[in-house]
Amino acid sequence: MSSDTAALEAEVNRLRLEVQTLRATTASEPIAIGSYLLERLKQLNVKQLFGVPGDFNLGLLDLVEAHPEINWVGNCNELNASYAADGYARVNETRIGAVLTTFGVGELSAMNGIAGAFSEMVPVLHIVGVPSTAQQQAKMLLHHTLGNGRYDAYIKAAENVTIAQGIILDAESAAATIDHILTECMKKARPAYLTLPTNLIYTKIPSDRLKIPLSHTQAPNDPEVEKEVLNEIVQRVDRASANDSVVILVDVCAIRHDARAEVNELVKKTGFPVYAAPMGKTVVPEDCKGYGGIYVGSISDPVVKAKVESAELILSIGCVKSDYNTGNFTYSIPAARTVEFHSDHTKIQHAVFPNIGMKALLPRLTPLLDPYSASARKITIPPPYTAVVPDDATNTITQAWLWPRISQFLRPKDVIVAETGTSNFGLMDVPFPAHSSFVSQLLWGSIGWATGCTLGVAFAARERNLGRTILFTGDGSIQLTVQELSTMVRHALTPIIFVLNNSGYEIERCIRGAEAQYNDIMDWEWTALLRTLGDRDGTKSVSYRVETKAELSKLLDDETFASAGKIQLVEIVMEMHDAPRALKVQTAMGNEENVYGY
Known part of the structure; x- marks a missing residue:
C-alpha cells in the first residue's frame, strides 16, 4: 500500500x-x-x-x-x-x-x-x-x-x-x-x-x-509544498554530487516513525555513502555496501569524521542532537550543508517546512535522485566497517579486546540490548550482522533500564521470529532491576545475559570519583542468581564465570551456548578503570563542562 x-x-x-x-x-x-x-x-x-x-x-x-x-x-x-x-x-x-x-x-x-x-x-x-x-x-x-x-x-x-x-x-x-x-x-x-x-x-x-481500525499513518504532505521541497533538495544534490560530495546520515527517528524501509530504499537506490549516529545504529544494515560506520562528532573514527564533515551536502534523516549522540555537541555539519528529514517537518538549511514528513517524502525523493547513483557509487568510502580483535600477549579480558570479539559472536537477526555505560560505548564501535537490532537508551540513560527492557525485547523478538536476545550490562547496573530475571525464567524466555564485573560503576568513575567509595558496590555471587530467582532445580538456566580471554572465547565458540536454548548468564571478570575508547573521550569532554564551581 x-x-x-x-x-x-x-x-x-x-x-x-x-x-x-x-x-x-x-x-x-x-x-x-x-x-x-x-x-x-x-x-x-x-x-x-x-x-x-x-x-x-x-x-x-x-x-x-x-x-x-x-x-x-x-x-x-x-x-x-x-x-x-x-x-x-x-x-x-x-x-x-x-x-x-x-x-x-x-x-x-x-x-x-x-x-x-x-x-x-x-x-x-x-x-x-x-x-x-x-x-x-x-x-x-x-x-x-x-x-x-x-x-x-x-x-x-x-x-x-x-x-x-x-x-x-x-x-x-x-x-x-x-x-x-x-x-x-x-x-x-x-x-x-x-x-x-x-x-x-x-x-x-x-x-x-x-x-473502524485505528491508524498511526501521518496526515499526507501538502502536494505543492512537497513539490517545492523536492525541487530544492534535488538542486542541492545536483550541485554537491558534481564533486562527489553527498552523504547520508541516519538516526533513530527513522525507526521510531516507521521510515526504516524508506531510508534503506534511498540508500540502496542512490548509492550515496551512509553513516549512522549512535542512536541510529542498525537503522541501515551494517554490512551493506556504502556503509561507513558511526559518526559521533569528534569521538568518531578519524576517517569517518573526515568523510562526513568534508561533505558538501549531508542528508540527515531522523536526527536527535543530544550530547551523547553528537559527541558532546561536536557535530561539525553546519545547517548550511544539511537537509534534515523528520516525521513532521523537513529542514533545508535554515528553512523549515512544517508538516512535510519523511515517511511520504522519501519515496518521492528516491527516484528523483536515481540519476546520481552511477557517480555516487564511485565515491571513495572508508574501508569496510569491520572489527579487528587486538593481538596481545595478555590473557586479561580488556574492553579493547572484548567488543571486537563479541562482534564475531553475533548472528543475523540478533537483538542486542546495551546498558548505559561501558556496554553501550563498547558496542558502538563494532559492526553488527545483517538484520540485527541494537537497543540502547543513550538519551535518557537510566541505570538499570536495560535489564527490565530485555524482558520486553525478548517477548517481541519471540513474536517476530527474530534471533537471539542478548543483554550486555554492568555489575552495578543490573543490581537495580535484577528481579526481572525471575520474570524471564517464569515465561521461559531465553536471553543471554553478559554481566561485566568490573567492581562498580565504571562510567561514573570515568566522570568523577575514580577511587571514591560511592562508586563501589557489593560483589554478588552472580552465577547463583538464576537459581535464586526462580530456577530452583537448575534445569531452566545455565550460568558461567569467565576470567580470561581463552575462557570467554571457548564459551562463545560453544554451539550449545550460542544456540541460546535456555536463559544464560555470563559473568565476565574485568579490571576496574578499564573503559572503552569512546566512553573515555566522551566523559573527558563532559568533565570540562560539568564544573562544580570550586
Missing part, C-alpha cells in the same frame, strides 16, 4: 470515528469498557501487558486473564514493567507497548520508565486503575492518595511525561477517549496515559467503533 493510499484510508477512518462519536448507537452488541480497551490493544497487535496487580486495577486484570490473545506478564515492580513495555515497543517498531499499574503508588513507581520512553520517542500506553468516579468526586481520604483530597496530582505529573492523557469519567465518552489516546500514542511515538475508574470497567457501551 502506498503512503498516499494509507494516508487517505486513515483519514477516512478518522472521519468515521468522529461520526460515531457524534452519533452513539445501541444497535451493536454492547461491550464492557475494559473489554473495549483490550480489543483495541488486540487490534494493534499488543500481545503482552506488563505491570503489577493493585486493588484499583484488579477488575481489569480479571478481563485480561480471560482474554485469549493478550498475555498478562506480571512484573516484580512497576519500574521494571515500564522498562519492559518500552523494550517491547522498540523491537516491534510499528506496535505500542502497554503497562498497567494501580493508582498513585504504582503509577509513580512506573513514571521513570515512562519518562524515558517519552525522551526517546517510544510509544507506550500507561493504563492506570483509579478509584471510582464517586470516590474521586467526594475527594475521599483513600489509601494511595496524598491525604489532601487531590485526585488530579498524579494526572498533572503524567502531563509532563506523556503526549496525551485520557481521563475516563463516564461511559458516554469512554470509547472516544480510548481511541484518541491510542492514536496519539502511535502517531506521535510517545507514551500516553489512560485512567480507568473501578466502577466503569464493566459498564457496557456500544461496540460499533471497534469496526
Whole structure:
C-alpha cells in the first residue's frame, strides 16, 4: 500500500470515528469498557501487558486473564514493567507497548520508565486503575492518595511525561477517549496515559467503533509544498554530487516513525555513502555496501569524521542532537550543508517546512535522485566497517579486546540490548550482522533500564521470529532491576545475559570519583542468581564465570551456548578503570563542562 493510499484510508477512518462519536448507537452488541480497551490493544497487535496487580486495577486484570490473545506478564515492580513495555515497543517498531499499574503508588513507581520512553520517542500506553468516579468526586481520604483530597496530582505529573492523557469519567465518552489516546500514542511515538475508574470497567457501551481500525499513518504532505521541497533538495544534490560530495546520515527517528524501509530504499537506490549516529545504529544494515560506520562528532573514527564533515551536502534523516549522540555537541555539519528529514517537518538549511514528513517524502525523493547513483557509487568510502580483535600477549579480558570479539559472536537477526555505560560505548564501535537490532537508551540513560527492557525485547523478538536476545550490562547496573530475571525464567524466555564485573560503576568513575567509595558496590555471587530467582532445580538456566580471554572465547565458540536454548548468564571478570575508547573521550569532554564551581 502506498503512503498516499494509507494516508487517505486513515483519514477516512478518522472521519468515521468522529461520526460515531457524534452519533452513539445501541444497535451493536454492547461491550464492557475494559473489554473495549483490550480489543483495541488486540487490534494493534499488543500481545503482552506488563505491570503489577493493585486493588484499583484488579477488575481489569480479571478481563485480561480471560482474554485469549493478550498475555498478562506480571512484573516484580512497576519500574521494571515500564522498562519492559518500552523494550517491547522498540523491537516491534510499528506496535505500542502497554503497562498497567494501580493508582498513585504504582503509577509513580512506573513514571521513570515512562519518562524515558517519552525522551526517546517510544510509544507506550500507561493504563492506570483509579478509584471510582464517586470516590474521586467526594475527594475521599483513600489509601494511595496524598491525604489532601487531590485526585488530579498524579494526572498533572503524567502531563509532563506523556503526549496525551485520557481521563475516563463516564461511559458516554469512554470509547472516544480510548481511541484518541491510542492514536496519539502511535502517531506521535510517545507514551500516553489512560485512567480507568473501578466502577466503569464493566459498564457496557456500544461496540460499533471497534469496526473502524485505528491508524498511526501521518496526515499526507501538502502536494505543492512537497513539490517545492523536492525541487530544492534535488538542486542541492545536483550541485554537491558534481564533486562527489553527498552523504547520508541516519538516526533513530527513522525507526521510531516507521521510515526504516524508506531510508534503506534511498540508500540502496542512490548509492550515496551512509553513516549512522549512535542512536541510529542498525537503522541501515551494517554490512551493506556504502556503509561507513558511526559518526559521533569528534569521538568518531578519524576517517569517518573526515568523510562526513568534508561533505558538501549531508542528508540527515531522523536526527536527535543530544550530547551523547553528537559527541558532546561536536557535530561539525553546519545547517548550511544539511537537509534534515523528520516525521513532521523537513529542514533545508535554515528553512523549515512544517508538516512535510519523511515517511511520504522519501519515496518521492528516491527516484528523483536515481540519476546520481552511477557517480555516487564511485565515491571513495572508508574501508569496510569491520572489527579487528587486538593481538596481545595478555590473557586479561580488556574492553579493547572484548567488543571486537563479541562482534564475531553475533548472528543475523540478533537483538542486542546495551546498558548505559561501558556496554553501550563498547558496542558502538563494532559492526553488527545483517538484520540485527541494537537497543540502547543513550538519551535518557537510566541505570538499570536495560535489564527490565530485555524482558520486553525478548517477548517481541519471540513474536517476530527474530534471533537471539542478548543483554550486555554492568555489575552495578543490573543490581537495580535484577528481579526481572525471575520474570524471564517464569515465561521461559531465553536471553543471554553478559554481566561485566568490573567492581562498580565504571562510567561514573570515568566522570568523577575514580577511587571514591560511592562508586563501589557489593560483589554478588552472580552465577547463583538464576537459581535464586526462580530456577530452583537448575534445569531452566545455565550460568558461567569467565576470567580470561581463552575462557570467554571457548564459551562463545560453544554451539550449545550460542544456540541460546535456555536463559544464560555470563559473568565476565574485568579490571576496574578499564573503559572503552569512546566512553573515555566522551566523559573527558563532559568533565570540562560539568564544573562544580570550586
